[in-house]
Amino acid sequence: MLDQLPSHVLEALFAYRTCEFSTLAKDGTPIAMPTCPVILPESNQILITTSIGLPNKAFNVRRDGRVSLLFSDPTASGLHNPPAILIQGDAHCPDRVETWTPELEQLWKMLAVRQSPANMYVSNAFTRSMFDWYYMRLLIWVTPRRIRWWKHGDFTTVAEELGEVAAELEESYVG
Amino acid sequence: MWDKLLQQASRFNNAVLNARDITGYPVSIRTPITADHEQHVLHLRVPDEAEVVSGPASLLFHDHDQNIWNQHVLLVRGEVLETAQGWDFRPLRLVPGMGMEGPLSMFRLIRDARRTTNTYLAKRDLARPHVPWERLRAAKHS
Numbered sequence: 001m002l003d004q005l006p007s008h009v010l011e012a013l014f015a016y017r018t019c020e021f022s023t024l025a026k027d028g029t030p031i032a033m034p035t036c037p038v039i040l041p042e043s044n045q046i047l048i049t050t051s052i053g054l055p056n057k058a059f060n061v062r063r064d065g066r067v068s069l070l071f072s073d074p075t076a077s078g079l080h081n082p083p084a085i086l087i088q089g090d091a092h093c094p095d096r097v098e099t100w101t102p103e104l105e106q107l108w109k110m111l112a113v114r115q116s117p118a119n120m121y122v123s124n125a126f127t128r129s130m131f132d133w134y135y136m137r138l139l140i141w142v143t144p145r146r147i148r149w150w151k152h153g154d155f156t157t158v159a160e161e162l163g164e165v166a167a168e169l170e171e172s173y174v175g
Numbered sequence: 176m177w178d179k180l181l182q183q184a185s186r187f188n189n190a191v192l193n194a195r196d197i198t199g200y201p202v203s204i205r206t207p208i209t210a211d212h213e214q215h216v217l218h219l220r221v222p223d224e225a226e227v228v229s230g231p232a233s234l235l236f237h238d239h240d241q242n243i244w245n246q247h248v249l250l251v252r253g254e255v256l257e258t259a260q261g262w263d264f265r266p267l268r269l270v271p272g273m274g275m276e277g278p279l280s281m282f283r284l285i286r287d288a289r290r291t292t293n294t295y296l297a298k299r300d301l302a303r304p305h306v307p308w309e310r311l312r313a314a315k316h317s
Contacts (some may be wrong), residue, residue, distance in 0.1 A: 022201035029231035030193040030201035052295040053288030070203035112315035115243040133292035
């Protein structure tokens with residue numbers, strides 16, 4: 001699905017620095033936090049990670065895998081009025097603490113450039129002892145089921161859509 | 176709570192509404208907000224095609240600089256309601272995050288994250304994982 005996106009939408013996904021990642025809390029309330037995703041179009045997945053020191057979104061996903069990601073804050077992306085992109089999907093989060101995977105390597109390399117002040121966490125023995133928890137990560141794998149986007153981030157315009165739900169609607173209309 | 180919300184939200188231009196849609200999935204929409212000081216609700220602009228349903232919801236306010244640094248995060252839990260005029264958010268609880276309550280909030284975040292890490296590992300009888308610092312250093316300097 002991700003690889004079916006128009007190129008300007010996929011490029012915007014890669015360029016956004018953060019997205020608002022929404023999970024369902026224990027009482028059912030949708031809760032969002034800003035986070036830095038890894039976009040993996042070749043496997044049609046988006047990887048969200050969190051430290052085991054801040055595990056609530058992982059716990060939420062293990063209870064209920066329905067999630068959404070909104071890409072709507074273009075700060076630092078280098079893009080002028082990019083589309084706002086809403087992805088709804090299904091997530092799973094293995095109960096496994098990771099400190100190094102190919103995808104985490106991709107994340108840390110990306111953040112080294114995009115979030116360079118955080119490089120101090122690994123710079124000396126003191127900061128390493130203070131922030132080792134930050135590098136003990138839980139991986140949340142999101143498979144998109146519905147993707148919509150609004151031109152220029154303007155939610156008053158009509159959204160364009162790509163996704164299973166759109167295909168089902170079209171099928172029922174044609175059939 | 177209402178006054179504190181207005182004071183803390185004043186630094187942001189808009190917010191992200193997080194609600195459920197008609198399928199039960201979470202849905203998020205960025206929206207301008209207007210305070211109704213009589214009703215103690217925030218008026219929102221929610222497009223019909225987001226298919227939001229009334230019910231438990233949250234508002235996320237956040238910003239960061241060009242380096243994804245100097246972050247400010249404010250979460251407000253509450254409920255979203257469709258009215259004859261549009262959509263309202265009724266705030267019920269503030270959850271101030273990074274950068275919202277001075278330098279001490281960062282200290283508290285680190286302290287709490289360290290405690291939570293220890294609890295997470297202890298509950299699962301896991302040894303503290305080895306962090307590959309040299310690989311991380313190399314990744315950050317590649």
